[in-house]
Amino acid sequence: MNVLITGAGGFIGSRLAQALLKRGTLADSTGQQKEISKITLLDITFPAEKDRRLDYVLGDLSDTALLAATMGTDTTSVFHLASIVSGGAEADFELGMKVNLDGTRALMDACRQQSKPPRFVFSSSVAAFGSGFPPVVDDDTKASPLTSYGAQKVCCEYLTNDYSRRGFLDGRVVRLPTISVRPGKPNLAKSSYASGIIREPLNGVVSRCPVSASTGIWILSPSRVVDALIHAHDLPASAWGVNRVLNLPGTTATAGEMVDALRKIAGDKVADLVQWAPDADIQAFIDSLPVRFKTTRALEMGFVADLNVETMIRDHIEEQGITI
Amino acid sequence: MNVLITGAGGFIGSRLAQALLKRGTLADSTGQQKEISKITLLDITFPAEKDRRLDYVLGDLSDTALLAATMGTDTTSVFHLASIVSGGAEADFELGMKVNLDGTRALMDACRQQSKPPRFVFSSSVAAFGSGFPPVVDDDTKASPLTSYGAQKVCCEYLTNDYSRRGFLDGRVVRLPTISVRPGKPNLAKSSYASGIIREPLNGVVSRCPVSASTGIWILSPSRVVDALIHAHDLPASAWGVNRVLNLPGTTATAGEMVDALRKIAGDKVADLVQWAPDADIQAFIDSLPVRFKTTRALEMGFVADLNVETMIRDHIEEQGITI
Numbered sequence: 001m002n003v004l005i006t007g008a009g010g011f012i013g014s015r016l017a018q019a020l021l022k023r024g025t026l027a028d029s030t031g032q033q034k035e036i037s038k039i040t041l042l043d044i045t046f047p048a049e050k051d052r053r054l055d056y057v058l059g060d061l062s063d064t065a066l067l068a069a070t071m072g073t074d075t076t077s078v079f080h081l082a083s084i085v086s087g088g089a090e091a092d093f094e095l096g097m098k099v100n101l102d103g104t105r106a107l108m109d110a111c112r113q114q115s116k117p118p119r120f121v122f123s124s125s126v127a128a129f130g131s132g133f134p135p136v137v138d139d140d141t142k143a144s145p146l147t148s149y150g151a152q153k154v155c156c157e158y159l160t161n162d163y164s165r166r167g168f169l170d171g172r173v174v175r176l177p178t179i180s181v182r183p184g185k186p187n188l189a190k191s192s193y194a195s196g197i198i199r200e201p202l203n204g205v206v207s208r209c210p211v212s213a214s215t216g217i218w219i220l221s222p223s224r225v226v227d228a229l230i231h232a233h234d235l236p237a238s239a240w241g242v243n244r245v246l247n248l249p250g251t252t253a254t255a256g257e258m259v260d261a262l263r264k265i266a267g268d269k270v271a272d273l274v275q276w277a278p279d280a281d282i283q284a285f286i287d288s289l290p291v292r293f294k295t296t297r298a299l300e301m302g303f304v305a306d307l308n309v310e311t312m313i314r315d316h317i318e319e320q321g322i323t324i
Numbered sequence: 325m326n327v328l329i330t331g332a333g334g335f336i337g338s339r340l341a342q343a344l345l346k347r348g349t350l351a352d353s354t355g356q357q358k359e360i361s362k363i364t365l366l367d368i369t370f371p372a373e374k375d376r377r378l379d380y381v382l383g384d385l386s387d388t389a390l391l392a393a394t395m396g397t398d399t400t401s402v403f404h405l406a407s408i409v410s411g412g413a414e415a416d417f418e419l420g421m422k423v424n425l426d427g428t429r430a431l432m433d434a435c436r437q438q439s440k441p442p443r444f445v446f447s448s449s450v451a452a453f454g455s456g457f458p459p460v461v462d463d464d465t466k467a468s469p470l471t472s473y474g475a476q477k478v479c480c481e482y483l484t485n486d487y488s489r490r491g492f493l494d495g496r497v498v499r500l501p502t503i504s505v506r507p508g509k510p511n512l513a514k515s516s517y518a519s520g521i522i523r524e525p526l527n528g529v530v531s532r533c534p535v536s537a538s539t540g541i542w543i544l545s546p547s548r549v550v551d552a553l554i555h556a557h558d559l560p561a562s563a564w565g566v567n568r569v570l571n572l573p574g575t576t577a578t579a580g581e582m583v584d585a586l587r588k589i590a591g592d593k594v595a596d597l598v599q600w601a602p603d604a605d606i607q608a609f610i611d612s613l614p615v616r617f618k619t620t621r622a623l624e625m626g627f628v629a630d631l632n633v634e635t636m637i638r639d640h641i642e643e644q645g646i647t648i
Contacts, residue, residue: 093490131566132464140456142466143482146566151486155479158467162475166417242455242470 001026001036002075006061006107007082008041011182012123012225016079017041017054019226026077027234029116029170040070043082061103067110075114078169079229080107080122087188089149100152108159111169120169121233122160123176124153124245126218129290138294139247146288157245164237164244172232172240174303177250178289180219180258181316190285194219197255198262198313201273202322210279213256216291220250220305221312223319228303239301249295249305251312261309265317266324325350326362326399330385330431331406333367335506336447336549340403341365343550345377350401351558353440353494364394367406385427391434399438402493403553404431404446411512413473424476432483435493444493445557446484447500448477448569450542453614462618463571470612481569488561488568496556496564498627501574502613504543504582505640514609518543521579522586522637525597526646534603537580540615544574544629545636547643552627563625573619573629575636585633589641590648 003020007013017039020026025033040055050056059066061082071078082103083089089096104122111118129137130146143154160171182195186207193209194217200207220228228248263271295303306312317324327344331337341363344350349357364379374380383390385406395402406427407413413420428446435442453461454470467478484495506519510531517533518541524531544552552572587595619627630636641648 140466142464144567145482145486146489148486148490151482154482158469158475158478158482162469162472165470166472243468 001028001034001077002038002040003036003077003079004040004042004071004075005079005081006042007080009043009046010081011184012179012222012229013041013043013079013081014047015222015226016081016229017051019230021051021053023230026230027119028076029119031236042070060099062098062106064106064110067106068113071110071114073113073115075111075118076116077233078107078111078118078120079233080104080120083123083153084149085189086125086127086147086149087190089152090147093148096148096152100149101155104156105159108163108169111163117167117169119233120160120163120171121229122156122171122173123229124157124173125150126175126177126247126290128154128157128175130288133290136292136294137247137290139297161242161244164240165242170237171244172235173245174228174232175245175247176225177218177220177248179222179225180217181312182222183316183320190282191217193255193282194258197258197274198316201262201270202266202317202324204273206273206275208275208277209255209259210277210282211255211286212278212283213259213276214254215283215286216252216254217286217289218250218252218291218293219312220248221315223315224304224306231303235301246298246301246303247293247295249298249303250293251305251309252292253309258309261313265310265313270324325352325358325360325401326364327360327401327403328364328366328395328399329403329405330366331404332365333370334405335508336503336546336553337365337367337403337405338371339546339550340405340553341375341378343554345375347554350554351443352400353443355560366394384423386422386430388430388434391430392437395434395438397437397439399435399442400440401557402431402435402442402444403557404428404444407447407477408473409513410449410451410471410473411514413476414471417472420472420476424473425479428480429483432487432493435487441491441493443557444484444487444495445553446480446495446497447553448481448497449474450499450501450571450614452478452481452499454612457614460616460618461571461614463621485566485568488564489566494561495568496559497569498552498556499569499571500549501542501544501572503546503549504541505636506546507640507644514606515541515613517579517606518582521582521598522640525586525594526590526641526648528597530597530599532599532601533579533583534601534606535579535610536602536607537583537600538578539607539610540576540578541610541613542574542576542615542617543636544572545639547639548628548630555627559625570622570625570627571617571619573622573627574617575629575633576616577633582633585637589634589637594648
């Protein structure tokens with residue numbers, strides 16, 4: 001199995017690469033677990049620390065010559081995680097279209113050059129839902145993005161379905177919930193608080209929560225995201241059928257519930273580092289996202305969410321080697 | 325008002341141009357009816373007979389230099405009807421992507437070069453629905469195309485929404501039912517019978533119906549399609565809101581009902597020219613299409629269907645000057 005991971009310089013891409021190294025195998029087109037011979041990481045930037053078991057390729061998704069050289073004709077599996085994120089694609093429309101739509105299409109066309117249609121695992125997003133969705137989003141809810149990022153993701157979902165139907169590739173698209181607890185530094189994402197209010201207090205640092213305690217969000221832990229990407233890959237094509245797009249299971253948690261769980265696990269001193277600092281802009285943005293999902297199809301296909309917010313926090317503590 | 329019609333060499337495009345000439349005005353961005361100063365027709369081929377009141381431009385949608393030269397910066401209204409049809413886009417994937425996706429995007433980008441965001445009326449299709457739709461498709465039914473044509477149309481719907489949200493253009497997308505009665509010759513479309521079983525007998529010619537008498541289809545007459553395109557243009561942006569995509573009202577008719585109506589209007593001798601000649605391929609394709617729609621939103625917005633199959637046939641007879 002020859003694996004390509006795009007956006008591999010990012011947090012989930014790195015975690016996925018490590019999980020694949022540890023695992024050592026992936027399902028081939030017949031469903032048999034086969035040894036992974038090569039993992040190629042593609043991104044425009046990588047952390048300084050490299051793993052010598054991995055191939056690092058610096059470059060842009062829309063560089064078709066580079067894609068052809070990188071993928072050759074023997075790539076069996078593509079995990080396509082690269083994207084210009086929501087805020088970035090909103091701020092720079094052309095860049096978002098170039099990477100998120102044209103780049104994805106270039107990658108899909110490169111898949112057509114492989115000796116066998118590769119399995120193509122693509123991370124989409126709950127940003128597919130932006131307006132007029134019901135209180136509980138389910139497998140039949142139509143996409144209604146209100147960001148360019150969301151629109152670009154949805155276009156690529158439909159193209160993945162069509163490329164799969166035509167046998168150009170074997171697509172599997174998972175719409176990711178907001179990831180929590182994301183390690184590292186706070187970032188500029190409007191949903192950054194969903195990790196920050198857990199991560200920063202555990203590091204002894206104050207975290208300002210920009211939304212009210214009763215504000216819900218749909219979340220999934222990094223480990224479950226990586227599991228889901230690999231599970232999406234390994235499922236037989238027949239399990240997907242004609243619709244290659246799936247809302248992943250997740251957990252609905254309010255900011256208040258997250259802080260309560262943190263308090264239970266790490267005590268008052270840690271939990272009290274969360275300060276409630278309402279921000280109308282962020283509140284409005286988070287309020288526009290779907291909070292509750294009924295993911296019947298994904299559960300039937302064997303995808304799993306975290307047990308609850310407490311296990312998400314405990315997993316983070318264990319993974320990061322935090323002592324409390 | 326300076327109007328561009330793409331795919332204007334086709335049947336609907338020609339009818340639309342004539343309707344606009346007769347009408348003489350279209351709503352400007354403030355909603356006022358303003359005189360149409362210029363109508364430009366773009367297509368890769370035109371009928372030999374030209375109307376000297378119209379500008380004809382021969383060329384391809386994906387020719388950005390031609391688009392720029394044709395549209396200048398003062399185009400106020402675009403009716404985008406050009407496409408590689410379902411069968412064509414299925415037979416030649418690259419051509420479908422080039423015209424239906426890239427060509428539409430090139431046209432949308434040319435709209436961004438206009439001094440004001442033009443109203444952009446785009447004809448999509450019930451080919452947006454291909455799998456897993458409910459017995460009655462409504463405004464919330466998610467797109468699920470099973471053809472490359474349908475996938476390309478749906479991508480352009482989402483892009484039209486995003487371009488509209490960003491103020492690049494003022495988009496209005498109508499999903500057209502199957503058109504009946506389409507004048508002219510039978511064509512290779514699998515739904516060709518929906519016009520053929522009316523048109524051919526009225527011309528004294530035998531028509532073979534490839535589907536069973538009980539097979540339903542969702543249809544709209546050419547006149548109502550042209551009305552709908554103009555109505556879509558003239559509605560204020562506020563009537564559309566963030567969702568610029570609409571299933572048009574139509575009529576559900578079985579082949580048997582169509583022949584019965586023909587019999588009532590034109591007599592047994594004409595109706596008996598329909599021969600029932602089952603074709604399993606065509607039957608399967610037509611069975612895969614949605615037959616019943618609940619078009620609440622479109623009706624509220626003032627779009628109208630034909631009264632019934634009889635009026636559709638009578639309109640065709642009158643428009644074509646047929647004596648019975």
